[in-house]
Amino acid sequence: MARSLTPYESDAAFETRLRKRISKLILFSTAALVALLFGFPMYFMAVSAFKAEAEILSTPFNWLPQEFVGFAHYESAFERAPIGQWYFNSVFIAAVQVTAAIFFGAMAGYGFAKFHFRGKRILFALILSIMAVPFQILLIPLYVEIRQFGWHNSYAGLIVPGLLSAFAVFMMRQFALSIPDELLDSARIDGASEFRIFVYIAMPLLAPASASLAIILFLGSWNNFLWPLVVAQDRNLWTLPVGMTVFSQPYRGEPSVGPSMAVSTLATLPVALLFIFFQRYFIEGMMVSGIKG
């Protein structure tokens, strides 16, 4: 690429080429600066979990731990709080909620897409309008309702209100629209019941299509903060997001920055893995759902 390699280039051509390269260099350095700025806190989190407590806040910032403490902060985090229990709660709640939302969402989406019944349009419009109502509006009455059911401070209270989301119904309907009617009709002619057709023909077609939906549902459940905060009073019922905020306070007078970064890393790890392995679905899902908004 150096000038000597293209000896017959005119000065004007050289100049445009040079200008182009300079502009690329400027673009690259600007982008690098932006990426550094936005990536830094995440790097800070991951690396601080391996630094000695005093080194985390020391100046200048060490890009690598000077005194590598191994998993000491992770261990002390587990000693201090029932992290394992919180991790289990978060995983368990997310697993149940994602599975249920995929199944019932597929069922409703299939019903809306492939059948014609009276009141269909109005019902679907109503379900779409749910997406416009933020959860905070429902917080108080939903809590009161859950209390009436006797579900506050229980797994039922944590899980049941999140078993289905309007967004799942909306997405599944979009996917179900692309199932060919001929396929369903041929199964009908073969004498399959409608429920069998749903389970054995529609579901297998809908499930893989819903990878990005599943990721979004998982993120919604995994990251949920407000609802578990108010429903779970018992420490052992807390989820990771609720429990980990304890670590932003000093523990018995000692600073607990290291453990708090260790727990943060643990809480982010599943999401990071999803991002790495399913990047396309991850980004696609975020964009259609507006979840991070």
Place this chain on the structure above:
Amino acid sequence: MIGLYRRVWSEKNVIARRQYWGLIFVLPCVIFFAVFFLYPLVTGFYLSLTKYTLLRPPVFIGFDNYANLLKDRLFLKSISVTLGFVVGSTAPTVIMSLFVALLFYQKFPGREGLKLIFFSPLLPSVAVVSVIWVVLLHPSGILTNVVRPLTGKAEITWIHDITLSPIVIVLARIWSAMPFYMLIWLAGLTAIPQELRDAARVDGANRIQSFWRVELPLLRPTAVFVMAVSTISAFQGFALQYVIAPNQGGPVDVNTTLGIVIWKYGFQFFRMGDAAAVSVFLFVCIMVVTGTQIALGRSDRYSIN
């Protein structure tokens, strides 16, 4: 045989069968939303007209809760705090994320890798974001040292300072929200047909003219979407203020958003009626934003057809 086939599969019969099964498939979802959406939505309005402390049944008191809110210092304060948070975080997020999208729309070596690093704030939950920022905002921590050449101070109490703490919470919010909006902008930019840019180029427009005259007008739906979504989500600001700010929304209420007020009234003071009334107020605010968004021409990606 053919007669039987005709009888079972006659058009009328099929439609009747379908009607029936469609409803069955939709039913669980309809029941669910009736119980866990419609019912609480309606009782929310009702509760806002009652005095209810969870101990005794709600007592109907008409619009007293609303009348009291007009004199409520914390509530009135929370309106200005919320508006500050909305404006302070939305405007920079929307504009800066457009710039970053434009930057990553260009071609240069290393673009994909840098974009991934830029996306990293998409990963942590808002609780993790809060915990990380508490550390970054340590009085003698990273941020203090970054601005030290300007301030000369070795210690800055970011989150306990009544002026600084709303600003740093906005900063945390911008950091965590930008990549998402950048994604939306980038998708909008990518959707613009290249021919339009080429046509503008042929007509003698330079890069900047092409952006202002061709791309920006075509990005209008994206702009409406980005502004509405970020405004609506900022109106619901809660977790950052709950975790980062001292005493949930402090110091001295400078970070007490409407969301924090709902939580405080509901779960600290057990004044469910007041909390419900604040929820209704927040609902109206958000509906105004949603209405504006529809009026400005929302893309019809959520329509039934």
